[in-house]
Amino acid sequence: MKMNEELWLVVAIAAVWAVLAAVYAFVPSLGMPGYVRVWGGGAVLFLVLAWVLAAVGRKAHRG
Amino acid sequence: MDTISTNVTPVGAPSRLTARVTALPTPDKALLKLLFGAALLALVLGLAGGFVTALARARALSLFPDDAYRILTLHGVSVFFYWLYLIQAALLLVLAAAENGRGLALRPLAWLGAALMLAGFGFSEWVSTTGTPLLYDGSPELAADDPRSVGFFALGYLLLSGGLVASAASGIATVLQPRLRGEADAFTSIGFALFAWAGFLVVSAIAATNAFLPGVLWALGAGPFPADHGTEWHILFHNLHYLPLMATVLVWYVLTEHLTGVTSIHGARMSKIVFAAYLVFVPPTSLYHMFLEPNLSEGVRVVGSLLSLFVSVPTLAAFAIIVSSLEASARARGATGLFGWMRGLPWDNPAMANMGWAVVNMMVGITFAFVLIQEKLAPMLSDTFFVPGYFHFFAVGVLTQTFLAALMVILPALGGGTLWRPTVLRRMPVLVTVGLLVFGAAGIAAGFMGVPRRVFDVSYGGMAPAAWPVLMALVGVGATVFAVAISVTVYGVVRSLLSRCAPVAVEAPVVDWRAGARGVGAAPAWTGPASVAALVAAMYVFTIVAFQLIQSLPIIAIGGGHGH
Numbered sequence: 001m002k003m004n005e006e007l008w009l010v011v012a013i014a015a016v017w018a019v020l021a022a023v024y025a026f027v028p029s030l031g032m033p034g035y036v037r038v039w040g041g042g043a044v045l046f047l048v049l050a051w052v053l054a055a056v057g058r059k060a061h062r063g
Numbered sequence: 064m065d066t067i068s069t070n071v072t073p074v075g076a077p078s079r080l081t082a083r084v085t086a087l088p089t090p091d092k093a094l095l096k097l098l099f100g101a102a103l104l105a106l107v108l109g110l111a112g113g114f115v116t117a118l119a120r121a122r123a124l125s126l127f128p129d130d131a132y133r134i135l136t137l138h139g140v141s142v143f144f145y146w147l148y149l150i151q152a153a154l155l156l157v158l159a160a161a162e163n164g165r166g167l168a169l170r171p172l173a174w175l176g177a178a179l180m181l182a183g184f185g186f187s188e189w190v191s192t193t194g195t196p197l198l199y200d201g202s203p204e205l206a207a208d209d210p211r212s213v214g215f216f217a218l219g220y221l222l223l224s225g226g227l228v229a230s231a232a233s234g235i236a237t238v239l240q241p242r243l244r245g246e247a248d249a250f251t252s253i254g255f256a257l258f259a260w261a262g263f264l265v266v267s268a269i270a271a272t273n274a275f276l277p278g279v280l281w282a283l284g285a286g287p288f289p290a291d292h293g294t295e296w297h298i299l300f301h302n303l304h305y306l307p308l309m310a311t312v313l314v315w316y317v318l319t320e321h322l323t324g325v326t327s328i329h330g331a332r333m334s335k336i337v338f339a340a341y342l343v344f345v346p347p348t349s350l351y352h353m354f355l356e357p358n359l360s361e362g363v364r365v366v367g368s369l370l371s372l373f374v375s376v377p378t379l380a381a382f383a384i385i386v387s388s389l390e391a392s393a394r395a396r397g398a399t400g401l402f403g404w405m406r407g408l409p410w411d412n413p414a415m416a417n418m419g420w421a422v423v424n425m426m427v428g429i430t431f432a433f434v435l436i437q438e439k440l441a442p443m444l445s446d447t448f449f450v451p452g453y454f455h456f457f458a459v460g461v462l463t464q465t466f467l468a469a470l471m472v473i474l475p476a477l478g479g480g481t482l483w484r485p486t487v488l489r490r491m492p493v494l495v496t497v498g499l500l501v502f503g504a505a506g507i508a509a510g511f512m513g514v515p516r517r518v519f520d521v522s523y524g525g526m527a528p529a530a531w532p533v534l535m536a537l538v539g540v541g542a543t544v545f546a547v548a549i550s551v552t553v554y555g556v557v558r559s560l561l562s563r564c565a566p567v568a569v570e571a572p573v574v575d576w577r578a579g580a581r582g583v584g585a586a587p588a589w590t591g592p593a594s595v596a597a598l599v600a601a602m603y604v605f606t607i608v609a610f611q612l613i614q615s616l617p618i619i620a621i622g623g624g625h626g627h
Contacts, residue, residue, distance in 0.1 A: 006250060006335065009255075009335060009339040020346035032298075037273050045262060056243060
């Protein structure tokens with residue numbers, strides 16, 4: 001598996017977490033603001049990790 | 064039938080894992096020994112607390128209520144948090160360092176993480192011993208008049224969380240090193256799993272902060288009483304269902320390669336997808352924790368029920384990959400018989416025995432986990448002894464035995480000499496499983512009959528059903544058996560850690576599957592898929608049994624939002 005495929009797996013994780021955070025944020029009847037914080041925080045974290053993977057890939061490619 | 068290339072290390076080849084662990088820099092070895100030692104101390108404290116708790120539930124010991132809850136708190140805090148998370152941090156770091164081949168990156172951050180986690184360990188044990196016993200979920204409602212206990216208890220978990228973040232950052236930086244050096248253009252399957260697992264550790268630290276920071280702020284007079292603690296705890300607890308299981312499966316991957324020389328026949332891509340699936344399935348499956356809310360809408364219940372079916376998909380997929388890879392490799396080398404191919408596995412090695420019996424415990428535990436999360440059964444069972452009855456299959460049978468198996472391989476390579484009495488240690492997993500089966504069968508039956516959890520005197524002035532004390536006595540018997548067997552294993556591992564013998568050269572105990580090489584895939588390998596099918600059938604059977612048993616009881620229960 002090449003870099004891009006690993007990158008997209010991490011992006012897919014971030015996307016699912018972001019969607020769930022949005023569901024909890026925009027469906028008031030669920031009434032779970034903690035889920036928004038945790039799933040939203042997780043989505044941001046995995047986006048950061050995806051960026052790290054991309055940056056490392058670029059650096060290795062240049063090297 | 065087409066065949067594919069085999070993935071078995073040649074007999075006599077040195078183990079990549081142990082060779083790399085042995086070659087780690089001295090500061091890394093010192094850090095890892097510290098973390099492994101602290102994790103084992105937490106396990107010993109938790110074992111002692113759990114053993115006393117089980118004896119008290121069996122009425123073999125009589126404790127004052129405060130003492131009983133204090134011991135139950137120490138048991139839960141020590142095992143569920145500090146054993147499981149110290150050992151995960153240590154395993155993440157050692158496996159990442161082995162993957163890198165040159166030790167840890169961001170070493171000061173790894174040491175900072177260890178210091179924070181050990182400080183948290185000290186705080187949590189101290190306040191659990193001297194303060195109001197809050198049980199392992201640290202519910203502020205139990206100490207509304209004692210903010211000091213709530214604050215220090217929450218601070219302990221926050222320090223643990225901070226330490227996990229620092230350790231995870233070091234782990235991530237470490238697995239990226241081979242790519243930064245230009246030695247690799249992609250992760251190995253283990254490298255990717257470590258990368259994802261480290262991210263998951265950070266998310267769990269976010270969830271812990273979300274749950275416990277309000278308690279600290281309230282204790283400092285800087286925030287309102289954390290009335291929503293139960294809900295926030297559920298979010299953390301949901302993450303904590305998956306995190307150690309992901310670690311367990313990762314350790315199975317590593318140990319399978321180390322003990323048998325077999326890697327996945329399905330390729331690294333499939334393994335990476337399975338490890339990513341753990342993280343993909345975490346948020347959507349969280350809805351089932353809300354089944355205990357009496358006002359939950361019917362639509363959310365239906366969606367939650369459907370999504371809960373995905374809970375075990377990654378674990379079962381990883382299990383099927385490992386088993387089918389082993390079976391196909393064995394059959395390619397002449398192994399025969401429906402289960403006869405397993406005879407070639409290195410069962411004399413205690414690590415293999417621990418891992419094998421951990422799989423058996425996982426199958427039993429998953430079966431009853433699915434019974435518990437049924438939308439109609441969750442409210443009736445979540446506050447009963449059904450919960451400790453089934454989850455000890457996971458906590459002890461799967462997680463603890465797997466992590467101890469990893470220690471049996473890693474500690475001698477760290478320079479601790481040879482493993483203490485392997486012939487004794489390899490027999491312990493059977494005893495652990497027998498004890499768990501007695502404990503689990505009695506506990507689950509007691510749960511079906513309504514025996515409450517976290518209540519030490521269930522005699523109710525002689526009004527309780529006659530079967531209750533009998534079942535709780537069996538719980539005590541089972542707990543004694545598995546506690547003694549785990550204690551022997553822990554003793555052996557600690558002896559290996561403390562041994563001052565010179566390290567011995569370790570060769571990978573590769574299985575003897577050389578004869579009659581036909582190529583992997585020439586003979587079908589059905590054990591993995593067949594086991595999953597049998598598991599699904601068992602889930603159906605026990606769910607039907609649970610419904611019938613509960614409908615036969617003259618009670619109706621509505622859950623109160625308890626944290627199971």
